[in-house]
């Protein structure tokens with residue numbers, strides 16, 4: 001089967017002729033440090049060989065649990081934030097009908113996401129929608145203590161028990177969390193929920209191929225074996241013994257770092273399919289939390305084209321020249337729509353008659369690439385044969401591997417996120433959380449100045 005393909009020619013033309021090749025020894029060292037476990041954060045490398053180590057028995061166990069939820073729920077709420085929901089949402093939205101929630105065909109449960117914000121209106125409206133639904137919950141949190149998720153879960157657990165009774169609630173609430181620690185583990189054990197473990201050595205943003213992503217994706221009705229198969233093939237295609245220029249993750253890592261060294265501080269991930277919006281969101285967390293530290297790191301931004309050509313297009317074409325783009329292009333859509341001819345041709349669009357809509361999209365993509373390159377924006381392009389589970393697995397592993405290499409090239413600990421604690425500390429101090437007395441006093445004094 002054909003793999004996803006990375007083309008960097010429209011990016012490397014902005015660099016010295018040998019700039020990418022010059023990265024080969026550095027990339028080799030960065031990848032070796034990753035594979036040998038000698039890089040910073042080496043206790044979080046469990047994702048590296050995850051795809052090839054997932055057994056069919058484990059897939060079977062996940063599918064069996066998914067089946068229990070599918071049989072007993074019209075709606076399943078996935079509670080989680082960051083790496084504990086973005087991967088699942090990426091795959092589910094990429095593969096679902098764009099109007100899934102309007103279809104009401106009962107083939108699959110409606111999947112909702114919660115615990116990823118603290119919006120009171122969001123929670124109120126979701127709980128109101130669930131009021132007459134047979135619903136279940138997948139509570140996902142590695143730490144088991146994340147405020148956004150814990151808050152939503154407390155509401156959902158109570159509503160589920162009140163609506164469906166304690167016994168049924170125990171059947172349709174599943175926990176995905178740490179093996180031993182955290183409130184989500186304590187609750188799951190006490191209530192006797194079915195639970196899955198997030199391995200200690202896999203951080204949240206690298207966890208989509210653990211039950212964190214696999215369980216919700218299976219509940220939504222998608223083929224997780226194919227997702228894992230795609231990732232496993234990409235694990236092979238990016239292995240340490242693959243020559244540098246044939247390893248897409250190594251080349252992507254080299255190219256983005258070479259551009260960064262030339263002052264291209266912002267990378268914009270671009271798609272031409274609205275279904276890929278959440279891939280943008282997943283990728284932003286993957287690269288943002290991994291590389292944005294020690295006062296350095298490429299800023300990961302993202303746009304949905306052609307939609308955002310009518311909002312951000314101006315900035316990208318003519319704004320400050322500190323950006324580069326990485327475009328994800330799906331070669332073949334899953335549907336076929338031919339543009340009709342019209343005798344009156346009042347809209348003047350008969351020149352498109354008989355063409356596929358995707359042909360127009362592809363010409364928009366090519367035209368944009370040429371314009372942006374002419375405007376001084378280096379462009380990489382990741383070509384994906386078709387949008388399905390298998391190729392989403394390839395895309396996920398491609399970006400994860402490249403992120404591991406890229407973080408080592410940048411010289412940061414790719415696998416921690418100390419900066420995320422700052423807001424939490426202030427929030428807990430402001431909310432008078434027990435244990436934060438000193439911080440509460442200090443923050444109030446600061447605000448009263």
Ligand SMILES: O=P(O)(O)OC[C@H]1O[C@](O)(CO)[C@@H](O)[C@@H]1O
Pocket residue numbers: 081082083084140141142143144145146149204205289417420
């Ligand atoms: O799975 P958890 O522990 O709830 O964490 C969710 C997210 O929050 C963070 O820890 C940041 O606070 C992310 O790294 C993580 O993906």
